[in-house]
Amino acid sequence: MNVASFISTFDAQRGSAGFDDYKDVMEIIEHVRSDGDRALHDYTAQFDNQTLDTFKVDKAALKDSYDAISSEEREALETIKRRIEHYQKSIKYTDMDHGEFRYVYHPLEKIGVYVPGGTALYPSSVLMTVVPALVAGVKEIHVVTPTFEENNITFAALYICGIENVYKVGGAQAIAALAYGTQTVPKVDKIVGPGNYYVALAKRLLFGEVGIDMIAGPSEILIYVDQDAHIDAIVYDLFAQAEHDANARTFLISEDESIIKKIEERLEQMLANQPRSSIIRASIKDNHYAVVDSQEALISMINHIAPEHVSIQHRDADRIIRNIKYAGAVFNGYYSPEAIGDYAAGPSHVLPTDKTGRFSHGLNVNDFLTSHAVISLEKTTYEDIVEPAKTIARREQLDAHYQSLNIRTE
Ligand SMILES: NC(=O)c1ccc[n+]([C@@H]2O[C@H](COP(=O)([O-])OP(=O)(O)OC[C@H]3O[C@@H](n4cnc5c(N)ncnc54)[C@H](O)[C@@H]3O)[C@@H](O)[C@H]2O)c1
Numbered sequence: 424m425n426v427a428s429f430i431s432t433f434d435a436q437r438g439s440a441g442f443d444d445y446k447d448v449m450e451i452i453e454h455v456r457s458d459g460d461r462a463l464h465d466y467t468a469q470f471d472n473q474t475l476d477t478f479k480v481d482k483a484a485l486k487d488s489y490d491a492i493s494s495e496e497r498e499a500l501e502t503i504k505r506r507i508e509h510y511q512k513s514i515k516y517t518d519m520d521h522g523e524f525r526y527v528y529h530p531l532e533k534i535g536v537y538v539p540g541g542t543a544l545y546p547s548s549v550l551m552t553v554v555p556a557l558v559a560g561v562k563e564i565h566v567v568t569p570t571f572e573e574n575n576i577t578f579a580a581l582y583i584c585g586i587e588n589v590y591k592v593g594g595a596q597a598i599a600a601l602a603y604g605t606q607t608v609p610k611v612d613k614i615v616g617p618g619n620y621y622v623a624l625a626k627r628l629l630f631g632e633v634g635i636d637m638i639a640g641p642s643e644i645l646i647y648v649d650q651d652a653h654i655d656a657i658v659y660d661l662f663a664q665a666e667h668d669a670n671a672r673t674f675l676i677s678e679d680e681s682i683i684k685k686i687e688e689r690l691e692q693m694l695a696n697q698p699r700s701s702i703i704r705a706s707i708k709d710n711h712y713a714v715v716d717s718q719e720a721l722i723s724m725i726n727h728i729a730p731e732h733v734s735i736q737h738r739d740a741d742r743i744i745r746n747i748k749y750a751g752a753v754f755n756g757y758y759s760p761e762a763i764g765d766y767a768a769g770p771s772h773v774l775p776t777d778k779t780g781r782f783s784h785g786l787n788v789n790d791f792l793t794s795h796a797v798i799s800l801e802k803t804t805y806e807d808i809v810e811p812a813k814t815i816a817r818r819e820q821l822d823a824h825y826q827s828l829n830i831r832t833e
């Protein structure tokens with residue numbers, strides 16, 4: 424496929440929710456708003472087949488989960504946690520002081536984190552959302568997750584992060600609970616974290632009622648290779664994306680058609696042995712690769728679709744990457760596969776998908792800060808800028824504004 428038709432196919436496939444989907448999720452939200460815990464109870468029975476007396480997870484249950492995982496797993500979580508902390512500290516915004524202007528940051532007071540449960544456990548998502556919030560200095564963190572089994576690694580990861588407020592509830596109802604508050608789940612200032620379609624729709628609908636990080640939907644990757652690509656490694660990189668979700672998207676791009684053919688052939692051979700082959704098969708479409716005739720075409724394609732993950736495994740990677748403006752995260756070279764980013768590189772794996780990287784960014788420590796300016800003008804500065812301000816105030820016919828400015832010049 425050429426680049427123009429690739430882009431138009433991508434744009435045509437962009438997920439836009441229909442009215443009926445919104446209607447269903449709005450109904451859930453409304454029910455939680457009016458009936459609180461009772462609605463959570465009903466939806467958890469309906470969608471998760473769980474009848475719960477209470478949603479709050481006991482502190483002791485978190486500790487039990489920690490005790491139940493292997494020492495190797497414990498060490499892995501702790502090592503990754505330190506790695507994430509180190510990275511997030513290094514990019515945290517700091518106050519600026521320019522005398523008459525200061526710009527100051529403060530951590531959010533109370534946040535909600537959605538950790539997906541449903542079909543899999545995501546201890547990695549715990550670390551990738553909670554650790555940046557802790558580095559920011561957020562004091563109160565409330566975690567919702569449809570994780571119902573005892574002694575699980577998600578709870579162990581929460582224990583390692585020192586989180587005490589955990590609620591067993593998922594889907595749109597969990598987002599609504601954090602947005603409005605119920606008898607058990609408190610109302611928070613901002614909700615972060617990835618989730619499925621219903622979670623994403625609820626976040627969209629509740630933005631404004633509560634802060635929302637971004638819309639992180641089904642995962643995407645664009646991999647650009649040259650003729651020296653390590654074929655089996657590229658196939659696994661594609662599978663790693665595709666196995667997340669039948670709606671995940673993988674794009675394989677090269678200037679060299681023969682390497683694409685070789686990768687595609689190998690992909691067919693290797694697919695049979697993949698444990699999640701049916702999800703992979705559903706998500707890798709026939710038209711997921713494209714041949715570009717120049718690197719400029721590649722770069723404009725990347726900047727147009729702002730893929731969640733861009734992996735450049737090509738001899739000109741540095742030059743190409745300097746020209747990428749919009750992407751969730753960029754992975755440079757053979758030793759920076761996307762899978763290392765999912766777990767251990769440091770930056771959060773919670774990233775914008777479906778072109779929203781053109782206006783938003785991956786979750787990071789600064790998403791848990793709010794900021795404001797402090798204005799402390801000296802008389803001389805005031806006198807320098809008051810006349811233009813008065814002119815505009817007069818033109819806007821806001822007389823009290825004009826007088827407030829003018830009285831200080833008399
Ligand atoms: N971008 C990232 O960083 C990242 C990381 C981890 C996971 N994910 C994504 O998170 C998602 C996890 O999805 P999941 O479904 O396994 O877990 P989930 O926790 O997001 O959703 C499960 C919940 O959905 C609700 N639900 C299920 N069917 C419903 C229906 N018909 N109507 C209303 N609500 C319904 C249920 O209440 C259930 O608790 C995947 O798409 C995965 O790719 C993304």
Ligand SMILES: [Zn+2]
Nearest residue numbers: 663664667765
């Ligand atoms: Zn992944």
